[in-house]
Amino acid sequence: MxxxxxxxxxxxxxxxxxxxxxxxxxxxxxxxELSAARSRAEEEIARLRQIIRELQRHRFGRRAERLDPDQLALALEDLEQTLAAKEAEPAGSAASKPAPSPARRTVNRGNLPADLPREEILIDVADKTCRCCGGALHPIGEDVSQRLDLVPARFRVLVTRRPKYACRRCEEGVVQAAAPARIVDAGIPTEALIAHVLVSKYADHLPLYRQAQIYARQGVDLDRSTLADWVGRAAWYLRPLHERLLANLKASGKLFADETTAPVLDPGRGSTKTSQLWAYARDDRPWGGPEPPAVAYVYAPDRKAERPVAHLRGFTGVLQVDGYAGYRKLSEAGAVRLAFCWSHVRRGFYDLQTGGSAPIASEALLRIAKLYAVEAEIRGRDAEARRRERQARTAPLVAELKTWLEKQLAAVSRKSTLAEAIRYALSRWEGLTLFLDDGRVEIDSNSVERCIRPLALTRNYAQPMIMCRSPAELIAGYAGTGVCCA
Known part of the structure; x- marks a missing residue:
């Protein structure tokens, strides 16, 4: 005792x-007590090590969960350039003893669309007299080759003349055609030039100072502030189109939503502050819906839950989002149902699996992969057919996955990163399983994340994105002076 x-x-x-x-x-x-303390310390060390691995992967590793084909192409670019240079060498530059030529490699050199304009060049012999008998030569065929050519963009000046007319008899009044409206009053750019600047900046990720350098090489000196003024005025003219697009999206029955950071210069402080760009997208192509795909971006100075509530006022239907808790306020009134993203669930287990030996995370990834295998087969079918297939094939897999996750959660430490990944999924289970009962809903929100990617590229290559007297001036469409975008 x-x-x-x-x-x-x-x-x-x-x-x-x-x-x-x-x-x-x-x-x-x-x-x-010592054993319990050691156990707690080991769990905390494991959790902190996992956080460090995730931060290292985020900082130094590849961002995507699979190899980006574009990155692979960049890695092979130097090799293909070297091979092409070798092929272009003249025969005389090789060694005196020619080496056996290797089998010709198969390369996709591109195709030439039939609708491209063609310009024919005839290369004919100068003398059509036979060298032997002096008779006339007659054509027996020809060799035809096609090469892809490019006419570089070049500036031109449109000169508009408006004659004035007057009457010699009465000498009263002058008649002249009205001047066409311009985006920039008394300015030199045409609408096509302003559109080119906008597309280059926002679609091709060319900041205005780089565009100014490109134009200078063609002999046209345009200050960056001048280009920024054109962008700001164009934003004002595009504002009704943006409002109409957002209203059209809110009339849909299903949307995607996501947000990303936008660094904004804050005049007076000499630094930037982090704002948000919200993306609201529609993509009904996976189930053959009648509406065309579209996306609208809305600027906001912060990430508060009130922002999507204000942006989507009047929307009723299914909103597919990530796990951000701010979207839950939209579903409180019952008009909006939230569908969550399995890709974000998978990401938590993927980070654990890439950090080292993690059998539970690996098993979770295999189970989630089975859900995606079904989606790959039914993509493109109508909504009802997708719902039936999901009920028959995916619903049992999802039920088994939930039971398995609950069992694993009871067996692991509640403070571990693995427990956090499991709780992330179980706490959002209702939204994660909404796609089983609605064939219009996707398994993930990758559609809107693909729309966010161009914004991230612009943010990475042209920081800061916005610099103006008021951060909302450009995005909201304020056509005031002093707007300057990098």
């Missing part, structure tokens, strides 16, 4: 056996 431990000398037992039992009990208590 164990006795209570005390530190008072006068309360210690005098019997040696009781003292021995007391000492053993004290040692057992200390050993249990």
């Amino acid at each position: 164990l006795v209570a431990v005390t530190t008072a000398p006068d309360l210690l037992p005098s019997d040696p056996n009781e003292l021995r039992a007391l000492l053993l009990a004290e040692r057992a208590r200390h050993a249990a």
